[in-house]
Amino acid sequence: MKARLNSIFEALLPVFATVAALLVGGIMLLILKINPLTAYSALIQGAFGSWNAFAETLVKATPLLLVGIGICISYRGNVVNIGGEGQMIMGAILSTWIALTFTNLPGWLMILIGMLAGVVGGSIWGGIPGLLKAYFNVNEILSTVMMNAIAVQIMNYLLRGPMIDPVQAKASSQIPQTARLVEAYRLPRLAPTRLHLGLLIAIILAVMVYILLWRTTLGYRIRAVGQNQPASRYGGIDVKRYIVYALLFSGAFAGLAGAMQVFGVNYRMITDGSATGFTGNAGFNGIVAALFGQLHPLLTIPASVLFGSLLVGANSMQRAVQVPSSLITALNGLVVVFVVSSEVLRKFQQRRRLTVAVDSPPPESGQPKAIEPDGEQP
Amino acid sequence: MTPSGSPSAEKVKIHTLEMIGISKRFPGVLANDRVDFDVRAGEVHALLGENGAGKSTLMKILYGMYHPDAGQIVIDGQPTVIPSPVAAIRKGIGMIHQHFMLVPTLTVAENVALGLPSSRGPLTDLEQVSKRILQLADKYNLKIDPKALVWQLSVGQQQRVEIIKALYRGAALLLLDEPTAVLTPQEVDELFVIMRQMTLDGYGLVFISHKLHEVVEISQRVTVLRNGRKIGTRPTSEVTKQILANWMVGRDIEFITSSAQQAAGETRIALEKVCCDSDRGTEGLCDVSLEVHSGEILGLAGVSGNGQRELAETIVGLRHIRSGKVFLDGKDVTGLQPGVLTGRGLSYIPEERMKDGMIRNFNIAENLILREHHKPPFSEHGFLKMRDIAAHTDRLIKQYQIKTPSQKTLAKSLSGGNIQKVLLARELSRSPRAIVAAQPTRGLDIGASEYVHEQLLKQRADGTAILLISEDLDEILALSDRIAVIYEGKIMDILYRETATREEIGLLMAGVHLENKPAETAIAPEL
Amino acid sequence: MIRELFSATVIIGIISSGIRLATPYLYASIGEMFGQRSGVLNLGVEGQMLLGAFMAFYVALKTGNLWLGVLAAMGVGALMGLAMAFVTVNLQATQGISGIGFYLFGLGMSNLLFQKLIGTVETVQGFPRISLPLLGKIPVIGDIFFNQNMLVYLAFLLVPAAWFVLHKTTLGLKIRAVGENPEAADSLGVSVSRVRYFTVILGGVLSGVAGASLSIALLNVFQQNMTAGQGFIAVALVYFGGWRPWGILGGALLFSLVNALQLWIQVLGVPIPSELAVMMPYVLTILVLTVSVSKVRGPSALTKVFEREG
Amino acid sequence: AQAAPATQEATKPLKIAIVSPSTINDLAFTQSIYDAMVVLQKEMGADKLEFVYSENMFVVDDAAAAIRDYATKGYDIVIAHGSQYGSSVQEIAPDFPDTVFAWGTTVDTFGLPNVFAYEAASDQGGYVNGVMAAMLTKSKVIGVVGPIETGDAKLYVDGFVAGVKSVDPSIDVRVTYIGSFSDVALASEAATTHISAGADVLTGSAQMVVGAIGKAQEAGAYWFGTQADQATFSPKTVVASQVYHWEVILKQIIAKRAAGVLGGESFRASLENGGQVIHFNDEAGIPAEVKAKAEETIKGIIDGSIVIQLP
Numbered sequence A: 001m002k003a004r005l006n007s008i009f010e011a012l013l014p015v016f017a018t019v020a021a022l023l024v025g026g027i028m029l030l031i032l033k034i035n036p037l038t039a040y041s042a043l044i045q046g047a048f049g050s051w052n053a054f055a056e057t058l059v060k061a062t063p064l065l066l067v068g069i070g071i072c073i074s075y076r077g078n079v080v081n082i083g084g085e086g087q088m089i090m091g092a093i094l095s096t097w098i099a100l101t102f103t104n105l106p107g108w109l110m111i112l113i114g115m116l117a118g119v120v121g122g123s124i125w126g127g128i129p130g131l132l133k134a135y136f137n138v139n140e141i142l143s144t145v146m147m148n149a150i151a152v153q154i155m156n157y158l159l160r161g162p163m164i165d166p167v168q169a170k171a172s173s174q175i176p177q178t179a180r181l182v183e184a185y186r187l188p189r190l191a192p193t194r195l196h197l198g199l200l201i202a203i204i205l206a207v208m209v210y211i212l213l214w215r216t217t218l219g220y221r222i223r224a225v226g227q228n229q230p231a232s233r234y235g236g237i238d239v240k241r242y243i244v245y246a247l248l249f250s251g252a253f254a255g256l257a258g259a260m261q262v263f264g265v266n267y268r269m270i271t272d273g274s275a276t277g278f279t280g281n282a283g284f285n286g287i288v289a290a291l292f293g294q295l296h297p298l299l300t301i302p303a304s305v306l307f308g309s310l311l312v313g314a315n316s317m318q319r320a321v322q323v324p325s326s327l328i329t330a331l332n333g334l335v336v337v338f339v340v341s342s343e344v345l346r347k348f349q350q351r352r353r354l355t356v357a358v359d360s361p362p363p364e365s366g367q368p369k370a371i372e373p374d375g376e377q378p
Numbered sequence B: 001m002t003p004s005g006s007p008s009a010e011k012v013k014i015h016t017l018e019m020i021g022i023s024k025r026f027p028g029v030l031a032n033d034r035v036d037f038d039v040r041a042g043e044v045h046a047l048l049g050e051n052g053a054g055k056s057t058l059m060k061i062l063y064g065m066y067h068p069d070a071g072q073i074v075i076d077g078q079p080t081v082i083p084s085p086v087a088a089i090r091k092g093i094g095m096i097h098q099h100f101m102l103v104p105t106l107t108v109a110e111n112v113a114l115g116l117p118s119s120r121g122p123l124t125d126l127e128q129v130s131k132r133i134l135q136l137a138d139k140y141n142l143k144i145d146p147k148a149l150v151w152q153l154s155v156g157q158q159q160r161v162e163i164i165k166a167l168y169r170g171a172a173l174l175l176l177d178e179p180t181a182v183l184t185p186q187e188v189d190e191l192f193v194i195m196r197q198m199t200l201d202g203y204g205l206v207f208i209s210h211k212l213h214e215v216v217e218i219s220q221r222v223t224v225l226r227n228g229r230k231i232g233t234r235p236t237s238e239v240t241k242q243i244l245a246n247w248m249v250g251r252d253i254e255f256i257t258s259s260a261q262q263a264a265g266e267t268r269i270a271l272e273k274v275c276c277d278s279d280r281g282t283e284g285l286c287d288v289s290l291e292v293h294s295g296e297i298l299g300l301a302g303v304s305g306n307g308q309r310e311l312a313e314t315i316v317g318l319r320h321i322r323s324g325k326v327f328l329d330g331k332d333v334t335g336l337q338p339g340v341l342t343g344r345g346l347s348y349i350p351e352e353r354m355k356d357g358m359i360r361n362f363n364i365a366e367n368l369i370l371r372e373h374h375k376p377p378f379s380e381h382g383f384l385k386m387r388d389i390a391a392h393t394d395r396l397i398k399q400y401q402i403k404t405p406s407q408k409t410l411a412k413s414l415s416g417g418n419i420q421k422v423l424l425a426r427e428l429s430r431s432p433r434a435i436v437a438a439q440p441t442r443g444l445d446i447g448a449s450e451y452v453h454e455q456l457l458k459q460r461a462d463g464t465a466i467l468l469i470s471e472d473l474d475e476i477l478a479l480s481d482r483i484a485v486i487y488e489g490k491i492m493d494i495l496y497r498e499t500a501t502r503e504e505i506g507l508l509m510a511g512v513h514l515e516n517k518p519a520e521t522a523i524a525p526e527l
Numbered sequence C: 001m002i003r004e005l006f007s008a009t010v011i012i013g014i015i016s017s018g019i020r021l022a023t024p025y026l027y028a029s030i031g032e033m034f035g036q037r038s039g040v041l042n043l044g045v046e047g048q049m050l051l052g053a054f055m056a057f058y059v060a061l062k063t064g065n066l067w068l069g070v071l072a073a074m075g076v077g078a079l080m081g082l083a084m085a086f087v088t089v090n091l092q093a094t095q096g097i098s099g100i101g102f103y104l105f106g107l108g109m110s111n112l113l114f115q116k117l118i119g120t121v122e123t124v125q126g127f128p129r130i131s132l133p134l135l136g137k138i139p140v141i142g143d144i145f146f147n148q149n150m151l152v153y154l155a156f157l158l159v160p161a162a163w164f165v166l167h168k169t170t171l172g173l174k175i176r177a178v179g180e181n182p183e184a185a186d187s188l189g190v191s192v193s194r195v196r197y198f199t200v201i202l203g204g205v206l207s208g209v210a211g212a213s214l215s216i217a218l219l220n221v222f223q224q225n226m227t228a229g230q231g232f233i234a235v236a237l238v239y240f241g242g243w244r245p246w247g248i249l250g251g252a253l254l255f256s257l258v259n260a261l262q263l264w265i266q267v268l269g270v271p272i273p274s275e276l277a278v279m280m281p282y283v284l285t286i287l288v289l290t291v292s293v294s295k296v297r298g299p300s301a302l303t304k305v306f307e308r309e310g
Numbered sequence D: 001a002q003a004a005p006a007t008q009e010a011t012k013p014l015k016i017a018i019v020s021p022s023t024i025n026d027l028a029f030t031q032s033i034y035d036a037m038v039v040l041q042k043e044m045g046a047d048k049l050e051f052v053y054s055e056n057m058f059v060v061d062d063a064a065a066a067i068r069d070y071a072t073k074g075y076d077i078v079i080a081h082g083s084q085y086g087s088s089v090q091e092i093a094p095d096f097p098d099t100v101f102a103w104g105t106t107v108d109t110f111g112l113p114n115v116f117a118y119e120a121a122s123d124q125g126g127y128v129n130g131v132m133a134a135m136l137t138k139s140k141v142i143g144v145v146g147p148i149e150t151g152d153a154k155l156y157v158d159g160f161v162a163g164v165k166s167v168d169p170s171i172d173v174r175v176t177y178i179g180s181f182s183d184v185a186l187a188s189e190a191a192t193t194h195i196s197a198g199a200d201v202l203t204g205s206a207q208m209v210v211g212a213i214g215k216a217q218e219a220g221a222y223w224f225g226t227q228a229d230q231a232t233f234s235p236k237t238v239v240a241s242q243v244y245h246w247e248v249i250l251k252q253i254i255a256k257r258a259a260g261v262l263g264g265e266s267f268r269a270s271l272e273n274g275g276q277v278i279h280f281n282d283e284a285g286i287p288a289e290v291k292a293k294a295e296e297t298i299k300g301i302i303d304g305s306i307v308i309q310l311p
């Protein structure tokens, strides 16, 4: 009885949750004397209202997608990578440095090299926690958190020192930024919007990650190690190595995302002293996007767009109805929580389907009639 | 939220407990279909059935872990609902699970005290608990150290902890789900002694096992399930093993033993003075030397935890060897990786299937290629060849009669029997040169066991060298050409099946050489 | 200049700074430890700290009563914990991610309230330093260790307290069991969800106090995002400490002392880039863990959802 | 030339949008521009001047989106109040030739006709503060707490050091950068460290210094503020603050626009043009001669007799 109530209640929870999400957001708006409908329509407008708005959404979605598919890999390998921020930064630094050092290569070539440099930078910053975990049993949550902070300081140093924009080096303002990339090195854009080639690359990569995970021995091994290490060892897999790979690949995609922010969006690196200024939190939001996509590389594509639209839309909502930006941050938090929670709904649906699928089979014919339960105790 | 089951046990009494028309459905299966079942104080009621017949489910319902979709439970005439294990404990029902329910990182006393109110209020009272444990321990002469960490205990000892947990909570009715599956003959005897003592004390016991001779030996009544349905209940005295077997599988089973061995071929596996550490850091093997020849089955008998696991793992390259050498086909393979050895034709059926041999969340196809996923035909240039894998899987599912909805079914939702079939299919289908088989039929019903035995003998006939590690003496005697007995990491002796006697083996397993025979000797049950 | 680093002033300075810097980590990490010991990873600590910091500050500012402030911080922390527990235990949400959600919520909410209820940066009269009788009089030592404010003392008392709860009480036994093998605990009638609710809420409460220790004891101001990532460090320190109170104490002190040291390195004008100094504590934490020999493994059920089948 | 804009003004109010990092209540950089707008609106009247803002635009491409959006929405002046927004302005401005873009704090207008640049001569305020600090310190040790070693913060610090040295080169000015704009705890520990290292006068830049001011107060040390008047925060401790009065610059920009000039020039908030003012806090009890010296220094800087030598 109680159990049944529980299960009904539980099954409905996600519904309550989603409704509550909107309510809570709306309530907060009302408290701030803002009409939720105006606000939310502004949000939608800002994300999808115009071709340009949608382009902005996609621009925002690109790094989320890249980080996200990386997260899909590390998740399958059963490692938690919250080092996306640092990995993006290192990828960006390496690619920017190369692009600023060799200024007269053909554009396509430098774009290629630049993207690779991003991959390398990210791989290094992801690979180190990997090695530490595999060979020194240093937990990756700890190391990635620390490595994020370290990357930020490296960035701050380079951007005010060795890599600073020569113009700024002379100027009194001393803005901590690199010089701009030469025109030729910039990722092609879909003028007049800021939508750049990166999105396409990211989508292709998402497909490739899908193939990697489920169609290659490499992916098979990463998943095996993620699922059961003893069995993997017995299956002839060098477990430690694939733990490293899981984090390394994850970092590689984050690094690429970082490089793309430079080659496709900002055309330079700028720091405001924190990671956020450059990454826009994509290192964290990518994790969320991946989870919205049920940690499946292909589903992460729409998921990133969804989350990207939320971020972009929320900003324009802030402009439209002049809510404090902090409300937006809080709202994002709520959305994340509610979406993650609603996962439970799917679980229950699946249960349902399976259970109703089977019906009590007809009584077996070949049953020995001879026997019937006895009453007496021998 | 702690049960009122207090250390002062045997307060609760259950004279009769009836389960009437119990049905339980799981995604994809009807685990119990209108099952009637009853237990009385002072009896051992055996519950028989193939893997997946619904035994554990029925018991888990009685213990409040699952909730029946239909049916009623009546205790001493009182209809009752058992919503949770706590409720079950309150009503005096205890359960020894097929897969132990212990917290390995805690001590025995802590495991027992867990969830019980403490005499010291919010503080633990482990000293008292330990005292009480020792009382119970010597009442049923279970040797146990309350201070020991559970992960350091042998399987047999862990089971005693489970029993003590139940007794400590004052259980009047004890459900034992495959308690003997993991025990050695000696341990089984000890368990039976305890069980008899308990029935005398007025406990009611439900005993699940796949070993018919055990059922015949210990139970007063027996109930058989098949595909979730009850086939019948009878006084054990009125049935024979043949009848029971027939009810279980719906056909006759002949209990096979190996034909006399043809001339043993060349040496395939050889160990030379091998020493290694155990998981607990103690010495696992010392100076172990033995040879397994083409076309022979070498049985390794021994009480669990005497180095069998270590021996198997040193051969297949999963365990680091401190000293000594391992040879495969005459070549020194000491310290080579498991993958390499696989390539050289070594197959391994690990003791703990789910932990070491299979990946729970991988589907059957994926599990079938675990050992050779990186080689043709399963992959080429780093890409998996899905078509060939699918074909291969189909073939093996048919050939080994694996019961599964599809080849995409996850391993975790297969029954033990079928899990074992998948494993055998993978290990035997590559016509290996040598096989290390550890506890290959543990927890399997007779149908499945029979099948496994046939497969092993077929391999032997094909000239494969087989090291059969088993704690089931019957199995050893049924299949082996030669029998090695291991005790505390040393090979006591290697006997020929024809000349070996149960008693002799039993003694060696207990660490005694025949010349100095002690007073009390462990003797396995007669068939 | 390097030699100066070993002068009495500097060493005393480093230690007493270290103790202060360690205080919020102790609260937050010990709280997180309880959660993880029962199998729940909460990445939302940062958000809980920020809300705790704000509530404590706001209440203290309005009522002038510091303990009420602490209470408020505990209250808001408990609420955040409750939500986290509900989401992870009942709704079975992926723990890492939901934590990030709560982090964002706390980050935004704390500043929103700050803007709406207070407006601009203000200061309160925080917990005063208390020189303990006798102990406080001990020459050097006394000044370092026994001349701090109340919340600092409590933070350090929390360590043995946590150890005691974990190892000497039935509750602690349940917590350890639930984090190791929930099925087993469940089969003995230990309510896995109750235990996890308790630990996660406790974690929230302590994170709240961690925030309060910043806003009304150590800094006596509130500023948006003032925790600046300390919540995440706190989580990391749980791993550093191997899920043990004493280990966490060690980690928190190591990190904080090195942080204090790097400030002195800058103050004394050691010629290295400031960024290099700033990253020292992070680098060292990783290095120490890398070379350390003790390799504990975490609670087996950490981040694993528990649900009874059937 | 005047008539046309004049009528415009009469008909519809001037619409200004601000995009800036951190929040409008940070008691520092962002608050300074926000306060300026409030002042301006008071002067001109809400019917003449409307303004909106996007705060917390730490993320550069979010800011870019905001800037573009405001331009699209037809705001007359879009203020990109953050040196990191340069690239964005450079990119967006050409698409909206009729919109005025103002970018601070810097000097670079990218040679675009509709971009004004503005910056603050933080070094001037820093210098004056430095002079006072030098006269107030008894221990001859002065501590500086900075966020990251660059930009406006560095400019202020360099000016401050120069000021101190101009009075007494032997004074030891110790500078720490805590590597963050938000870590209040570390900033306050930095201050404590300075104090235990003997500093009796402190200063620092950016929003996280609030913690440091508190420590100065506890230790009875003096504090010099920048970016906003921090005396409100700790009356006894804060001797003086250099405060930006961006409204001065904004008025010039508005005037230019009214005159039909949409950009191409850069402005500097300085002591001279009142874009930057030293707020003395008499509650802190500044000795007369110190204040006098400060005012004299201000004059000197204004009439150019004092030239600040930056490293």
Ligand SMILES: Nc1ncnc2c1ncn2[C@@H]1O[C@H](COP(=O)(O)OP(=O)(O)OP(=O)(O)O)[C@@H](O)[C@H]1O
Pocket: B026, B027, B029, B030, B031, B049, B050, B051, B052, B053, B054, B055, B056, B057, B058, B098, B413, B414, B415, B416, B417, B443, B445, C309, C310
């Ligand atoms: N938790 C569960 N979820 C889904 N199906 C289950 C679950 N438990 C049991 N089943 C299914 O119910 C059927 C009966 O399972 P049960 O455990 O009772 O078999 P059993 O008789 O104990 O077999 P074995 O001898 O292998 O232990 C099996 O087909 C199994 O697949």
Ligand SMILES: Nc1ncnc2c1ncn2[C@@H]1O[C@H](COP(=O)(O)OP(=O)(O)OP(=O)(O)O)[C@@H](O)[C@H]1O
Pocket: B051, B052, B056, B098, B099, B412, B413, B414, B415, B416, B417, B442, B443, B444, C309
């Ligand atoms: N979560 C589950 N989902 C589906 N089937 C399950 C689940 N848990 C158990 N089962 C099935 O219940 C049946 C009995 O499982 P149980 O755990 O009793 O032991 P087993 O799988 O039979 O293994 P063994 O008998 O070798 O110990 C098996 O068919 C098993 O696959």
Ligand SMILES: [Mg+2]
Pocket: B055, B056, B057, B098, B177
């Ligand atoms: Mg079973």
Ligand SMILES: [Mg+2]
Pocket: B051, B098, B178, B416, B443, B444
């Ligand atoms: Mg079984």
